[in-house]
Amino acid sequence: KAKENGRNDYHLYSEDIDQQAYHRLTLQHELMKALQNGEFLLHYQPQYDLATGRIVGTEALVRWLHPTRGLVPPGEFIPAAEDSGLIVPLGDWVLEEACRQNKEWQDAGAAPIPVSVNLSVRQFSQRNLIGKIGRVLKATGLDPKCLKLEITESVTMDVERATLFLEQLAELGVGISIDDFGTGYSSFHYLRNFPIGSLKIDRSFVRDIEQDPNDAAIVAAIIAMAHNLRLQVIAEGVETLEQVRFLRSHGCDEMQGYYGSPPLPKAGIESLLFEATSFSC
Ligand code: C2E
Ligand code: MG
Ligand code: MG
Ligand code: MG
Numbered sequence: 001k002a003k004e005n006g007r008n009d010y011h012l013y014s015e016d017i018d019q020q021a022y023h024r025l026t027l028q029h030e031l032m033k034a035l036q037n038g039e040f041l042l043h044y045q046p047q048y049d050l051a052t053g054r055i056v057g058t059e060a061l062v063r064w065l066h067p068t069r070g071l072v073p074p075g076e077f078i079p080a081a082e083d084s085g086l087i088v089p090l091g092d093w094v095l096e097e098a099c100r101q102n103k104e105w106q107d108a109g110a111a112p113i114p115v116s117v118n119l120s121v122r123q124f125s126q127r128n129l130i131g132k133i134g135r136v137l138k139a140t141g142l143d144p145k146c147l148k149l150e151i152t153e154s155v156t157m158d159v160e161r162a163t164l165f166l167e168q169l170a171e172l173g174v175g176i177s178i179d180d181f182g183t184g185y186s187s188f189h190y191l192r193n194f195p196i197g198s199l200k201i202d203r204s205f206v207r208d209i210e211q212d213p214n215d216a217a218i219v220a221a222i223i224a225m226a227h228n229l230r231l232q233v234i235a236e237g238v239e240t241l242e243q244v245r246f247l248r249s250h251g252c253d254e255m256q257g258y259y260g261s262p263p264l265p266k267a268g269i270e271s272l273l274f275e276a277t278s279f280s281c
Pocket of ligand 4: 180
């Protein structure tokens, strides 16, 4: 029909936008119902000490168990959850569930290692976030040292407020990591002003470490810089033994990636955690 009136491009374009908007709204509505119905769950990916090979942490990664579509990865619903504000209640659930689960593992005899939880910028700008985190720690009984929050570098962040927030977090005793380091906008600003504990090198730099001398140089430089700033470094997306060797030879502290293990459902991560010997956060 659009063709007949000779303005086909415009019509097709606007129909496409309507379609997208409609899809978004439907998704947002579905997400709200999913939260009420308890359709979200966490998978956990182990983080390994590169020197000893032991598991020294886990990262909680949310999934949506959709009644008909099956397990939906976060890339397909986190953006819509951020747009609609639903990331706030969803993020609250993730935080509480990750803390509760970590404490339960420790009570059952697993080594006390930290769980990392991703925070979106939208959550980060809630006024009551510090109070909320404090309450979750208290309610679950988790040692604050056993919780780390991962934040990404973002243009939209109000640096003064973020600094204040991170200082309060550090006072609580919770760890702070910069996620996807190197892909954001204000890396050096963060490093200079924020009381962070670790950097996670984005997997886009790790992927071609053996073939691309520029990537190798960047990764080596990030590790050296982090250590000079007395920060821990963890490499993301490590998939091969060659990458492990490179990272180890450059003194990288930890790694996370398919080479060690993909993110695992509860039973899978438990079998790893309960066979590990004990060490502390
Ligand atoms: P992220 O925090 O950087 O998490 C790492 C992502 O890399 C995970 O994808 C993980 O499955 C994937 N990954 C790990 N090792 C490898 C590897 O060796 N190779 C490759 N190709 N990929 C690997 P996932 O679980 O799909 O999560 C994607 C992103 O969604 C996360 O990136 C994070 O930004 C976001 N996300 C996940 N859970 C939450 C959450 O609870 N809250 C918020 N705000 N964001 C979340
Ligand atoms: Mg992360
Ligand atoms: Mg990351
Ligand atoms: Mg990422």
